[in-house]
Amino acid sequence: MDASALLLSRIQFGFTISFHIIFPAFTIGLAAWLTVLEGLYLITARAAYRMLFEFWLKIFGIAFGLGVVSGIVMASQFGTNWSVLARMSGPIQGPLLSYETFTAFTLEATFFGVLIFGRSRVPPWFYLFSTAMVALGTDISAFWIMVNNTWMQVPVGYVVENGAFVPTDWTKIVLNSVVWVRFPHMLLGAFLTGAFCVAATGAWYLLRKIHTTEAHIMLRMGLGLAAILLPLQIYFGHLVGDYVHDYQPAKFAAIEGRWHDEQPAGEVLIGIPDAAAETNHYEVKIPVLGSVIASLSLTSKEVGLTSFPPEDRPPVLIPFLTFRIMVGCGLAMLAIAWLGSYLSLKQRLEQNRFLLWLTFLSFPLPFVAILTGWYTAEVGRQPWVVYGVLRTADAMTPFLTARAASISLAVFGAVYMLIFAFGTYYIYRLLRAGPSGHVVKAAHAASPNRPMSLANADRETGYAGAGD
Amino acid sequence: MEKFWVALLAISILLYVLLDGFDLGIGILFGLTRSEERRRAMLSAVAPIWDGNETWLVVTVVILWGAFPIVYATLFSAFYLPLLVMLAGLILRGVAFEYRYKTERMRWVWDLSFAGGSLAAAFIQGLTVGALVHGLPMANGEYVGGEFGWFSPFAVLCGFGLCLGYALLGAAWLVQKCEGELREAAYRQIYLLAAGVLAFLVIVFVYALAENLQIMGRWLERPYLFVFPVIGAAAASVLAASLRHHWDGLPFTMVVIIFLAAFGTLAISFWPYMIPFAITIDDAKAPASSLAFMFWGEGLFVFPLMLIYTVISYSVFRGKVHTEPGHH
Numbered sequence: 121m122d123a124s125a126l127l128l129s130r131i132q133f134g135f136t137i138s139f140h141i142i143f144p145a146f147t148i149g150l151a152a153w154l155t156v157l158e159g160l161y162l163i164t165a166r167a168a169y170r171m172l173f174e175f176w177l178k179i180f181g182i183a184f185g186l187g188v189v190s191g192i193v194m195a196s197q198f199g200t201n202w203s204v205l206a207r208m209s210g211p212i213q214g215p216l217l218s219y220e221t222f223t224a225f226t227l228e229a230t231f232f233g234v235l236i237f238g239r240s241r242v243p244p245w246f247y248l249f250s251t252a253m254v255a256l257g258t259d260i261s262a263f264w265i266m267v268n269n270t271w272m273q274v275p276v277g278y279v280v281e282n283g284a285f286v287p288t289d290w291t292k293i294v295l296n297s298v299v300w301v302r303f304p305h306m307l308l309g310a311f312l313t314g315a316f317c318v319a320a321t322g323a324w325y326l327l328r329k330i331h332t333t334e335a336h337i338m339l340r341m342g343l344g345l346a347a348i349l350l351p352l353q354i355y356f357g358h359l360v361g362d363y364v365h366d367y368q369p370a371k372f373a374a375i376e377g378r379w380h381d382e383q384p385a386g387e388v389l390i391g392i393p394d395a396a397a398e399t400n401h402y403e404v405k406i407p408v409l410g411s412v413i414a415s416l417s418l419t420s421k422e423v424g425l426t427s428f429p430p431e432d433r434p435p436v437l438i439p440f441l442t443f444r445i446m447v448g449c450g451l452a453m454l455a456i457a458w459l460g461s462y463l464s465l466k467q468r469l470e471q472n473r474f475l476l477w478l479t480f481l482s483f484p485l486p487f488v489a490i491l492t493g494w495y496t497a498e499v500g501r502q503p504w505v506v507y508g509v510l511r512t513a514d515a516m517t518p519f520l521t522a523r524a525a526s527i528s529l530a531v532f533g534a535v536y537m538l539i540f541a542f543g544t545y546y547i548y549r550l551l552r553a554g555p556s557g558h559v560v561k562a563a564h565a566a567s568p569n570r571p572m573s574l575a576n577a578d579r580e581t582g583y584a585g586a587g588d
Numbered sequence: 589m590e591k592f593w594v595a596l597l598a599i600s601i602l603l604y605v606l607l608d609g610f611d612l613g614i615g616i617l618f619g620l621t622r623s624e625e626r627r628r629a630m631l632s633a634v635a636p637i638w639d640g641n642e643t644w645l646v647v648t649v650v651i652l653w654g655a656f657p658i659v660y661a662t663l664f665s666a667f668y669l670p671l672l673v674m675l676a677g678l679i680l681r682g683v684a685f686e687y688r689y690k691t692e693r694m695r696w697v698w699d700l701s702f703a704g705g706s707l708a709a710a711f712i713q714g715l716t717v718g719a720l721v722h723g724l725p726m727a728n729g730e731y732v733g734g735e736f737g738w739f740s741p742f743a744v745l746c747g748f749g750l751c752l753g754y755a756l757l758g759a760a761w762l763v764q765k766c767e768g769e770l771r772e773a774a775y776r777q778i779y780l781l782a783a784g785v786l787a788f789l790v791i792v793f794v795y796a797l798a799e800n801l802q803i804m805g806r807w808l809e810r811p812y813l814f815v816f817p818v819i820g821a822a823a824a825s826v827l828a829a830s831l832r833h834h835w836d837g838l839p840f841t842m843v844v845i846i847f848l849a850a851f852g853t854l855a856i857s858f859w860p861y862m863i864p865f866a867i868t869i870d871d872a873k874a875p876a877s878s879l880a881f882m883f884w885g886e887g888l889f890v891f892p893l894m895l896i897y898t899v900i901s902y903s904v905f906r907g908k909v910h911t912e913p914g915h916h
Binding site for chain 1: 639642645647649650651655657660661662663669671672675678679680682683686687690731877878881886894897
């Protein structure tokens with residue numbers, strides 16, 4: 121086994137999955153928002169809702185397409201770089217991820233076709249139903265991904281036979297309690313991402329004094345939803361912390377920056393962990409709070425990292441910092457959402473340019489929170505790939521060379537930069553222009569399987585009448 | 589149960605090869621034409637369906653991983669660098685469909701990535717099949733070839749062969765879907781490509797005989813295998829007739845039959861090996877509990893739905909593509 125090939129493979133996985141997660145995180149929330157808009161349009165028949173629907177559907181199309189493209193790489197990487205994992209956990213992870221693919225294909229792709237072609241061909245209730253099915257498809261996709269990842273965090277329902285994890289209890293694998301904590305946490309994160317992007321867009325238009333009718337709707341709905349969901353998200357975040365505390369004590373100690381067993385334990389607010397010296401520099405620590413957070417007790421003993429042999433400890437600095445960044449983003453979003461919603465209730469939000477600017481600039485927060493949350497979960501799981509059972513170092517393709525791994529990292533890096541730079545720029549251009557004055561007719565050249573083509577529809581630069 | 593999954597895997601691979609085959613082929617032909625009008629018409633002929641075609645690749649990958657994890661792990665790690673090229677090619681050509689219309693100045697970048705990506709993906713797929721036929725360096729069920737263990741002149745030859753084959757499928761699709769100048773050009777290309785594919789098949793056969801590849805033994809043991817080349821030859825002669833008489837509907841069907849014959853030949857000469865001649869279906873199959881879990885949901889319900897969905901989307905887009913001048 122080649123140590124630099126291992127490091128390169130880990131960087132490559134981290135890089136490709138970080139790029140990938142941005143798009144599903146965005147589209148899961150957007151799909152739900154589209155469903156709400158379509159529902160409101162059906163009930164109220166207000167043109168603004170329809171206009172917003174058509175506008176966000178285009179953006180959904182691009183983001184969805186980029187998510188699909190980067191997902192193909194994810195499906196291959198388990199086999200290319202992590203062949204021992206692929207072979208051993210294939211009997212469990214393979215079926216789970218195949219369900220993800222199959223659901224995504226049927227629900228998302230099929231009903232997305234209706235969204236593009238069907239406005240004039242199906243009854244309104246069916247159009248709404250199709251929107252809801254696309255949203256449901258993205259949610260179910262996320263569910264299978266979380267089941268898969270949760271099994272790697274807390275492996276259950278299997279026995280080891282002939283060097284492979286053989287599933288013995290699928291109910292336990294799919295429906296265990298940790299899934300029902302982590303899946304909502306991810307789903308809420310995605311909804312918050314959608315909410316903040318929508319609210320930020322609304323704030324942007326208000327600052328520029330364009331599309332004001334639509335901007336009001338976006339700003340109020342986005343901030344209002346976030347104001348309700350954020351406390352719920354913080355609660356589920358706490359439950360996720362509980363599972364980490366119970367099942368992954370070393371990860372928990374790393375997140376807390378706790379080097380030695382403490383009773384009662386303090387809570388390190390900030391500091392710089394130093395793994396070599398097994399201590400934190402410049403730490404700010406509140407006594408007893410650590411026990412309260414971990415065990416809801418004033419006296420509980422909490423485990424420190426030195427209770428684990430060095431080879432079983434995760435890296436400390438990354439989970440310690442990323443966790444704090446995630447929480448910081450969450451609290452900042454909470455402040456913005458509550459303050460904004462309060463002002464909105466008082467009808468004073470639109471005049472408050474400071475808060476509009478704040479809302480506009482807040483759109484990266486949910487993305488940063490999701491990425492750092494995942495870094496906490498995944499880096500904190502180290503040195504294990506399947507927690508407590510299979511080490512990351514033993515999971516790699518045994519004959520992978522550093523040369524091959526650096527070539528692939530460089531190629532994926534270049535290709536992703538190119539396509540995402542272009543895709544992001546295109547989304548930016550659409551967002552800057554805003555909802556167009558006329559409602560676009562069904563795009564004759566777009567197709568169920570070509571989500572990105574929607575954005576072409578009103579520019580008439582597209583295809584020459586593909587098969588009408 | 590594993591037979592069921594072998595069948596689903598075979599259907600998925602076959603659908604992928606036939607469906608993405610023609611649109612990759614059109615990507616290759618796209619690189620050979622300079623006319624913007626023809627390029628647009630070529631894209632129109634595949635635009636509504638290419639993404640659905642590619643879905644079958646993902647389906648193949650996840651079935652392989654879930655039902656035959658050892659094959660997935662072995663093949664994907666052994667073909668590390670070729671797969672990298674294929675994935676990069678597929679991504680670049682996939683986004684090119686949309687991106688090329690969003691820019692004038694940079695269009696050449698996306699046209700290059702469309703043609704180059706298609707060519708690279710087709711070449712790697714042929715190379716992979718060629719390497720499997722030639723035989724991967726395996727010991728005790730493990731791949732032992734290192735970074736370039738898949739390389740052989742034979743595999744490279746098969747890479748070129750599949751590029752020709754896909755281009756042939758693509759040209760036949762254009763004949764079926766298009767009219768006018770583009771259709772005439774496609775007819776001319778079919779002649780050349782069909783001759784190229786024929787020459788390729790002869791060379792492959794001679795090469796396999798001369799190298800005395802292990803797979804040739806299977807042919808002598810199983811003489812009924814020769815039914816496939818016979819079917820292929822029959823389809824080729826109908827193809828020749830349809831070219832002479834300009835029967836637009838026939839060439840594509842005939843090329844598909846030739847591909848089916850080739851696929852059947854390979855599948856039966858590999859059987860029961862999944863990686864010849866080292867890993868069998870029995871060696872590779874996932875535990876019964878995994879196969880059953882997949883069967884009761886996606887196997888029994890979702891897979892048939894996907895087939896129906898594919899048929900529906902093709903019937904929606906059946907018939908000729910009409911390119912209206914002045915439309916864009």
